[in-house]
Amino acid sequence: xxxxxxxxxxxLPEHIALTSPEVKVVGIDREEVNxxxxxxxxxxxxxxxxxxxxxxNGRSSDFDKSSMNHYRPVTLELKEEHISExxxxxxxxxxxxxxxxxxxxxxxxxxxxxxxxxxxLQTFLRCPQLKSIVAVGCCYHLITQKERTQSYxxxxxxxxxxxxxxxxxxxxxxxxxxxSPIYFTRHALNLASQxxxxxxxxxxxxxxxxxxxxxxxxxxxxxxxxxxxxxxGHSASAAPDFLTYCKAAFKKLKLCDDxxxxxxxxxxxxxxxxxxxxxxxxxxxxxILLTRVIESLILIDRMLFLHDNEIEPSIxxxxxxxxxxxxxxxxxxxx
Numbered sequence: 467x468x469x470x471x472x473x474x475x476x477x478l479p480e481h482i483a484l485t486s487p488e489v490k491v492v493g494i495d496r497e498e499v500n501x502x503x504x505x506x507x508x509x510x511x512x513x514x515x516x517x518x519x520x521x522x523n524g525r526s527s528d529f530d531k532s533s534m535n536h537y538r539p540v541t542l543e544l545k546e547e548h549i550s551e552x553x554x555x556x557x558x559x560x561x562x563x564x565x566x567x568x569x570x571x572x573x574x575x576x577x578x579x580x581x582x583x584x585x586x587l588q589t590f591l592r593c594p595q596l597k598s599i600v601a602v603g604c605c606y607h608l609i610t611q612k613e614r615t616q617s618y619x620x621x622x623x624x625x626x627x628x629x630x631x632x633x634x635x636x637x638x639x640x641x642x643x644x645x646s647p648i649y650f651t652r653h654a655l656n657l658a659s660q661x662x663x664x665x666x667x668x669x670x671x672x673x674x675x676x677x678x679x680x681x682x683x684x685x686x687x688x689x690x691x692x693x694x695x696x697x698x699g700h701s702a703s704a705a706p707d708f709l710t711y712c713k714a715a716f717k718k719l720k721l722c723d724d725x726x727x728x729x730x731x732x733x734x735x736x737x738x739x740x741x742x743x744x745x746x747x748x749x750x751x752x753x754i755l756l757t758r759v760i761e762s763l764i765l766i767d768r769m770l771f772l773h774d775n776e777i778e779p780s781i782x783x784x785x786x787x788x789x790x791x792x793x794x795x796x797x798x799x800x801x
Contacts, residue, residue, distance in 0.1 A: 483537035496543035504539030554595040580608030640770030658760035661791035
């Protein structure tokens with residue numbers, strides 16, 4: 467058998483090749499530079515694996531350097547137009563015949579960012595040589611949704627990434643949620659990408675820039691008639707104080723820095739009495755509790771999509787959520 471791992475910039479293909487040398491593994495990446503890096507890692511790990519295994523386990527391994535010949539990295543950006551019954555054939559050509567177009571193949575994605583999980587599911591259904599799929603999604607804030615008309619989703623600085631209604635991979639993909647749709651704002655999708663267990667374990671407060679961002683928004687609404695359609699993001703996250711934060715944010719938003727330092731500082735002093743900041747942190751922690759609710763809806767949509775196509779999937783907790791917050795794996799097999 468052969469295994470195709472659609473892993474974008476990850477290390478899973480090499481690990482499978484090392485631990486299961488009887489399985490052929492193709493690591494797929496959309497960036498050529500990562501494909502080259504995969505080849506270099508392959509050569510390095512082939513030299514280092516034997517002594518590392520013996521040191522850790524106190525015994526020799528039946529692995530030899532030729533086992534790494536069961537792994538091939540290829541470059542392929544998976545888009546909707548690439549989804550076809552010839553997917554394995556295309557990978558076979560890219561790998562110079564390393565896998566046969568007729569090989570029964572497992573498709574693996576860890577972690578499949580944004581829309582990639584949905585694209586993998588579509589590919590799994592379309593290609594007869596793909597017999598099973600194992601997918602762990604991530605970066606829910608990057609998924610696209612079918613076109614909507616509500617202004618809160620399509621206008622202003624928090625504009626969503628929207629897909630054409632005919633798109634086959636955009637959320638929602640299941641018939642049930644297409645008939646009774648529940649859509650997400652950008653804030654909700656960002657929330658789905660948070661790590662509640664990690665926050666609970668660390669018992670630490672959110673970064674100071676969360677408070678800076680809230681006060682900065684009040685300043686923007688007071689001082690500017692129109693706001694640019696972009697976000698501050700992480701550009702000012704390392705600012706040591708509110709004034710520095712605002713200067714960096716103005717630059718990112720391409721706003722004229724006509725607000726004086728004294729006015730900026732006055733906003734900080736106005737809200738920096740401890741009470742508002744504490745309430746903000748409480749609100750932030752309450753929001754985090756909704757992370758799994760939103761993530762579950764996305765996962766259920768993907769499960770129902772497979773069910774619509776007469777595939778019975780299952781979801782399992784795979785990782786420690788503190789170590790890897792996106793810890794749920796979707797598994798399905800064609801019978």
